Amino acid sequence: MQPIIGITMCFDGSDMIKPGVEYNYVRREYGAAVQKAGGQPVFLDPSLDPLVAARLCDGIVISGGEDIDPTLYGQLINGARQQEPRTRTDWERRLIDACDEWSRPILGICYGEQLLNVHYGGTLYQDIASDLQSQVDHGTSVAAAYHEIVFEQDFLGYSSGDSVTVAARHHQAVRDLAPGFVVTARSSDGSVEAIAGRGHVGVQWHAESDQTAEKIYEEFIKHCQARAASVASVRSQLIKIPKFLSRFSR
Numbered sequence: 001m002q003p004i005i006g007i008t009m010c011f012d013g014s015d016m017i018k019p020g021v022e023y024n025y026v027r028r029e030y031g032a033a034v035q036k037a038g039g040q041p042v043f044l045d046p047s048l049d050p051l052v053a054a055r056l057c058d059g060i061v062i063s064g065g066e067d068i069d070p071t072l073y074g075q076l077i078n079g080a081r082q083q084e085p086r087t088r089t090d091w092e093r094r095l096i097d098a099c100d101e102w103s104r105p106i107l108g109i110c111y112g113e114q115l116l117n118v119h120y121g122g123t124l125y126q127d128i129a130s131d132l133q134s135q136v137d138h139g140t141s142v143a144a145a146y147h148e149i150v151f152e153q154d155f156l157g158y159s160s161g162d163s164v165t166v167a168a169r170h171h172q173a174v175r176d177l178a179p180g181f182v183v184t185a186r187s188s189d190g191s192v193e194a195i196a197g198r199g200h201v202g203v204q205w206h207a208e209s210d211q212t213a214e215k216i217y218e219e220f221i222k223h224c225q226a227r228a229a230s231v232a233s234v235r236s237q238l239i240k241i242p243k244f245l246s247r248f249s250r
Helices: 028-036 050-056 086-102 111-119 213-246
Strands: 004-008 010-012 023-025 040-044 059-062 106-109 145-151 163-168 181-187 192-197 200-203
Touching: 004 028, 004 050, 004 086, 010 086, 028 040, 028 213, 050 086, 059 086, 059 111, 059 213, 086 111, 106 111, 106 213, 111 192, 111 200, 145 192, 200 213
Parallel strands: 004 040, 004 059, 059 106, 106 200
Antiparallel strands: 010 023, 145 163, 145 181, 181 192, 192 200
């Protein structure tokens, strides 16, 4: 069976779509990338209990979004930037915990990578251009920029030393890496472009929008399938243990 991949959505918290109406939204590219890679996408929002979502899905994609509340990583807001509503962020953090409980892999995209890092104790650069004095164009929330990244370790179908051009739409990046994670790719200005750890992976760019989609999504879905098979095997063995022990209690 094709693995079920849950995709979280952005929240319209500023009347962007229609005044007075709350919406969830996501680029259609996410579902298309998952489907093309062999998965069945389902779209998730906070009306679904995180534990139920983790049980239903074989893996989770945390999609892009606006900035994460900097108080979550011990900083004050540096400049006037639009933040993703805490309703989404708080629910996704519960979803991450639920995925850990059910051994479900997560692929974090842009905001999603940043959230993984923050959730496990890392921090962010609030603005790459000013904090890193970077000359690399990382795009904006609406317009992508294309720049090269280099892999420092093997990662989702790419080998250490590989370079590839990616589609970027962000102005923030991982600063202090969360415990349990490693950096797997960087751009030429040194900013973190990919991380892996605790059974999860994150990319700072939008793989569903560029040539990396095929490898990134296909390898992630293969990872989800392998993890699901492993977990199912362990659980089946645990179920057999009481039956085996019952032989000696008669």
